Amino acid sequence: MTQGTFSRPHSVLPGFNLALGYTLFYLGLIVLIPLSAAFIKTFSLTWESFWTTVSAPRVVASYWLTFRTSLLAAAINAVFGLLTAWVLVRYKFPGKRFIDALVDLPFALPTAVAGIALTAVYATNGWLGTPLAEMGIKVAFTPLGILVALTFIGLPFVVRTVQPVLEDLEKELEEAAKSLGASNWQTFSRVIFPTVLPAVITGFTLAFARALGEYGSVIFIAGNMPMVSEITPLIIITKLEQYDYSGATAVAVVMLVASFLLLLAINTLQWWARKRRNEEKV
Amino acid sequence: MVAVLSAVALPQATVQRKPVRKPIPWVPIVLVTITLLYLALFLFVPLAAVFAEAFKKGAGFYWDAIREPDAWSAIQLTLIAAAIAVPLNLVFGIAAAWAIAKFDFRFKSLLITLIDLPFSVSPVISGLIYVLIFGLQGWLGPWLSEHDIKIIFAVPGIVLATIFVTFPFVARELIPLMQAQGREEEEAAAVLGASGWQTLWYVTLPNVKWGLLYGVILCNARAMGEFGAVSVVSGHIRGATNTLPLHVEILYNEYAFAAAFACASLLAFLALITLAIKSLVEAGQHKEHQK
Numbered sequence: 001m002t003q004g005t006f007s008r009p010h011s012v013l014p015g016f017n018l019a020l021g022y023t024l025f026y027l028g029l030i031v032l033i034p035l036s037a038a039f040i041k042t043f044s045l046t047w048e049s050f051w052t053t054v055s056a057p058r059v060v061a062s063y064w065l066t067f068r069t070s071l072l073a074a075a076i077n078a079v080f081g082l083l084t085a086w087v088l089v090r091y092k093f094p095g096k097r098f099i100d101a102l103v104d105l106p107f108a109l110p111t112a113v114a115g116i117a118l119t120a121v122y123a124t125n126g127w128l129g130t131p132l133a134e135m136g137i138k139v140a141f142t143p144l145g146i147l148v149a150l151t152f153i154g155l156p157f158v159v160r161t162v163q164p165v166l167e168d169l170e171k172e173l174e175e176a177a178k179s180l181g182a183s184n185w186q187t188f189s190r191v192i193f194p195t196v197l198p199a200v201i202t203g204f205t206l207a208f209a210r211a212l213g214e215y216g217s218v219i220f221i222a223g224n225m226p227m228v229s230e231i232t233p234l235i236i237i238t239k240l241e242q243y244d245y246s247g248a249t250a251v252a253v254v255m256l257v258a259s260f261l262l263l264l265a266i267n268t269l270q271w272w273a274r275k276r277r278n279e280e281k282v
Numbered sequence: 283m284v285a286v287l288s289a290v291a292l293p294q295a296t297v298q299r300k301p302v303r304k305p306i307p308w309v310p311i312v313l314v315t316i317t318l319l320y321l322a323l324f325l326f327v328p329l330a331a332v333f334a335e336a337f338k339k340g341a342g343f344y345w346d347a348i349r350e351p352d353a354w355s356a357i358q359l360t361l362i363a364a365a366i367a368v369p370l371n372l373v374f375g376i377a378a379a380w381a382i383a384k385f386d387f388r389f390k391s392l393l394i395t396l397i398d399l400p401f402s403v404s405p406v407i408s409g410l411i412y413v414l415i416f417g418l419q420g421w422l423g424p425w426l427s428e429h430d431i432k433i434i435f436a437v438p439g440i441v442l443a444t445i446f447v448t449f450p451f452v453a454r455e456l457i458p459l460m461q462a463q464g465r466e467e468e469e470a471a472a473v474l475g476a477s478g479w480q481t482l483w484y485v486t487l488p489n490v491k492w493g494l495l496y497g498v499i500l501c502n503a504r505a506m507g508e509f510g511a512v513s514v515v516s517g518h519i520r521g522a523t524n525t526l527p528l529h530v531e532i533l534y535n536e537y538a539f540a541a542a543f544a545c546a547s548l549l550a551f552l553a554l555i556t557l558a559i560k561s562l563v564e565a566g567q568h569k570e571h572q573k
Contacts, residue, residue, distance in 0.1 A: 011385055012469050014478035019381035023393070026374045030445055031399055034411040037421065041414050080320045087317040091310045099318075101561040105325050107500065108553035108560075110507025111405075112527040113546040116534050117328040120335055120543075127327060152324050184309070213404025216509035216527070220534065233406040233510065240410065240514060245419055252407045263402045267395060 038256060041249045053250040062232045063254075069143060069231075070211035073150035078204040081158025082196065088159070089166040103160075106153050111216025118149055119221045141223030146231065149217040154207030161203035165196050165277070198273030205269060209262045213255065332550045335543035347544035355521045356529035357548070359437065363512075363525060364505040367444040371501055372494075375452025379490075380482070383460035384468060394457065400449040408446045409514025412439055435517030440525060443511040448501045455497030459490050492567040496560065503556040507549055 042050060053059070088100050106114065122129045122139040132139055139145050169192065177187045215233040222229045232255055239248035337344055347353060378397060382390060400408065415421050416433040426433060433439045467489070471481040487494065509527040516523045518532065526545060533542035 011465075012472045013384050013465065013481070014472065015380060015482075016385045019377045020385075020387070023374065023378040023381050026377075027393075027396060030442075030449055031396070034415055034446070035399070035403070037414040038407065038411050080317070083313060084317050084321065087310075087314050091314055093314050097561070099321065101557050102325060102329075103321070104557055104560065105329065105553060108503045108507075108556040109329075110509060110527045110546075110549045110553070112509040112530050113332060113507070113549045113553075114328065116530065116542060116546060117332045117335075117550075120539075121328050121331045127331065128323065148324070152328070155324055209402055213402075213407070215404065215406050216513075233404050236404075236406050236410060237514065240413070245414065245417070248410060249414065252404075252410055255404055256407060259402045259404070263395070263398070266402075 035256070038249055038252055041246065042253045045246050045250060049246075050250050053247045054254050058226050058230070059232070059235055059251060061227045062230050062235050065143060065146070065229065066212060066232045069146045069150055070208050070214075073147055073154055073211050074204050074208035076147075076151050077154045077158050077207045078200055081155070081203060081207075082162055082200055085159045085162035085166055089163060104156050106155050111153065111214070112220070114152055115149060115217040115220035118152060118217065119145070122148055122221065140221050141229070143222075143229050145221035145223065146218050146229060149221050150211040150214060153214055153217050154211050157207040157210065158200060158203030161199040161206070162196050165199045166192075168277075169195060198269065198276055202266065202269045202273055205262065205266050209259060209266065212259060212262070329550065332543060332547050335539060336547035338543075339540045343540060344544045344547075347541035348548065350541075352521050352524065353526075353529055353541075353545055356524045356526045356545070359440065359524065360506050360526040362437070363441050363444045364502055366441050367448055367505045368498060368502050370445055371448055372452050372498060374449070375456050375497060376482075376487075376494075378453045379456035379460045380486070382457050383463070384465055397453050397457075398450050400446055405447060405508065405510025406514060408511035409443050412442050412446075412515055416442075434515050435519065436523060439515035440512050440523060443515045444505050444508055447508050447511050448505045451501035451504065452494070452497035455493050455500075456490055459493040460486065463489050492563050492570065496563045496567075499556050499559050499563070503553060506552060 045053075084103065088096065088103075119126075119140050121127050122132070122145060124130065124133040124138065124140070126140070129139055137144070139148055173191055173195075174187055177191045182190065213233060215231070215237075218231055219234060222231065222234075224230050224234060232251065236248045236251050236255075239245075239251065378393075381387075382394065413420060413434055416426060416439060417423050418427060418434075420434075433442070463486075467485050468481050471485045472478075476484070507527055508525075509531070512525055513528060513531070516525070516528055518524060518528060520532070524532065526549060530542050530546045530549070533539075533545065
């Protein structure tokens with residue numbers, strides 16, 4: 001199995017060197033070298049100036065805002081995503097196929113379009129913004145607007161990670177629980193929920209990671225007030241527009257490290273979920 | 283007594299069976315309603331708003347907004363960027379999937395993680411890294427300006443940023459699919475004397491055609507719709523380096539709302555077509571699966 005790292009494995013199939021060589025070349029050229037540029041650029045900064053940039057009050061306020069709105073949006077999507085997946089797998093109702101297809105809209109709709117559409121709907125003169133404003137809730141141009149945008153872009157993740165698990169779920173398990181006298185709620189909380197939990201957590205983390213870096217859909221609805229509704233990606237843009245490349249890169253590196261740690265978490269979670277599913281099948 | 287009377291009065295009543303009353307399924311009704319409300323708030327209403335705002339000033343205004351020269355050049359640039367980025371990432375996806383699915387080597391899972399990397403990078407940073415390399419103050423900046431080559435604030439930068447953000451789409455669709463297909467068919471073809479290209483063209487690709495199509499349409503949707511990354515490298519030069527999403531932003535910031543939504547509706551329409559093709563592809567996959 002394990003030959004030398006990149007030496008040609010014993011196989012009757014041709015093309016290993018060409019395929020892997022091209023893969024590594026293209027990966028390096030498009031992704032790895034440019035990404036490393038961000039890290040190398042920060043080494044040109046002294047530690048003090050790096051730290052002053054990334055710990056400035058306005059920047060720290062943006063981390064906190066980005067973090068808490070992303071976390072909350074992912075949590076909303078975890079709850080309602082599980083519900084949506086359940087409804088789509090278990091119940092029949094008119095227009096189900098259409099709705100199932102439309103769940104992926106946030107993946108296909110350009111973020112700028114999502115941004116202006118949500119702003120139009122949730123502004124105080126918009127379709128949903130008007131009744132909400134009458135209730136005293138202002139959505140657009142507040143942190144609540146950011147939450148709405150981040151919920152939109154993270155919507156498909158939990159639905160799409162949970163759906164296949166629910167489809168695979170064996171009916172016998174539930175029937176056994178019911179025949180042993182479990183109520184509907186007990187069957188759900190003791191049998192179904194533990195099975196889908198890894199998928200829910202994976203979807204939650206994916207939605208959270210996506211929300212942290214989101215830019216296009218947020219900037220239109222956020223109002224972008226420093227210290228109040230300014231997200232971290234916007235800080236990078238602002239610094240770039242002022243030709244402060246080192247400052248922009250320093251903030252970018254903080255974000256990159258955060259998202260790499262999340263990526264590691266996602267991979268571990270998916271590995272865990274796969275392991276659990278395989279164990280159950282055996 | 284009453285029963286007998288009514289039976290006499292309506293002879294067919296005894297024949298007609300009383301409909302068995304099922305209990306009203308309250309739980310499904312409530313759950314479906316909540317789900318539809320949630321999807322309406324975040325998906326249906328905003329989507330409808332795009333088209334409603336676009337046609338607010340009438341169809342004539344809509345056509346003028348789309349045919350306006352700046353909008354037209356933005357549409358062209360968007361098409362060009364996608365036409366370059368999608369085929370390049372398609373070739374990469376096939377090469378990566380061939381190497382990963384058909385051979386064993388060390389650090390394979392690390393390679394898969396690295397391929398997924400662009401998905402976890404903020405779009406803004408995806409643009410920034412190219413500015414750091416090709417920008418005026420970047421690594422290659424002085425050399426490029428000496429030779430009068432423009433990459434940042436020009437079309438090549440937009441294409442590069444688009445390639446970066448759509449990098450994993452085809453590969454991540456093909457890798458698990460080709461791993462699941464196994465190697466027997468390719469090995470049989472090779473033993474029977476097919477060349478590598480013949481094996482790829484006649485055996486592997488027909489087996490994964492649905493997944494390939496799926497990856498390509500998602501890749502294309504993202505390529506045409508990318509905003510953050512392209513915004514950083516574009517420079518927003520009207521009629522020259524504006525893609526359609528950037529043009530939408532400019533119009534919107536100039537309070538030309540109806541025109542902004544008219545251009546946005548083109549992109550929304552593209553998204554709907556993407557979703558429609560995606561459903562068809564999934565149906566095709568499902569059918570093939572059942573064979």
